[in-house]
Amino acid sequence: MPVLGICRGSQIIAVAEGGTLYQDLSLAETSLKHSQGHSPAMPSHHIHVEEGSKLFDIVKERRICVNSFHHQVINTPGDRMRVTARADDNIIEAIEHKDAKFVLAVQWHPR
Template sequence: MVKNRPIIGITPWFDYNENKMYINNVYCEAIILSGGLPVLLPIVEDDGLLSEMIEEFDGFLLSGGPDLDAAHWGEWNYKYNGEISPYRDKMELFIAKKAVAKDKPIFGICRGIQVLNVAIGGTLYQDIYSQNTDKELIKHSQTAPKWYPTHKVKLEEGSIVKRAHGAEIIAVNSFHHQAIREPAPEFIVTGRSEDGIIEAIEHRNCKFAVGVQWHPEHMWNKDSSFLNLFKSFVKSCL
């Protein structure tokens, strides 16, 4: 912790062709405005170094990104699975498992909610449209501006996400085709979209292990209520 600001490690995107890691600055801005100090984590494969990072940081933010390798929940990768990032899969699954085990606050966004779930024993739809043929789904990968909400989510009473937003129904943005299929036993579902797709999960026992399928980092500048979940996260890291 630095002068009462908890240090938050943010997992980066990684460009394999350019050997570069990067992050959208809106994640960092949200953490700063919420009272934290954001630090972009290095891409690390060594378990020893990853364990050291778990000890040194006050909390972790799992950012959005590409699809997970289906091998991590015991499936083949079907034709509709997308881009995979092996470095991120290894690093983020390790961080998620250790953070939950040590009750270190962790916040997963989009890909991040999926990482949290798989790390603790849950499964995913590799593609919600191909694997939900018994019903018609709403559009979950919008072509509207990133800050614009395109569907609604119902939040469960007593959940962290509902307390943060102060509302049972919220309108969110959406940029995904994978989603949680079977929640890990340690997580409860605290938000669903109109078509039943899981949009939020929370750990049963950890003080803050929360995942959301939408992208609040792109929405808080237009709607300040979307900063509240970042504030709850950073506060839990104190």
């Protein structure tokens, strides 16, 4: 069954796969504001997408602008997951399962 995790869903997938979280962004090294105070329709920062990933197949670009409304982030994605996008400050923004046909998780809210 295809799975798409969004925001907290990406965090849940990471933990279910043995990964870890930063419980609060203040614990991670970050230079971007990942919790925006405006409309979800307004993108707030860029991410870098890994070529060859399912996410790249969908967005067809290496760099996209996304919205952001979270205070927790993935620290480690778990052994069976791979990181497929990061923000400019190196925060994990997307992960994918290495073996499953389609398990994709993104930290932002697609619009």
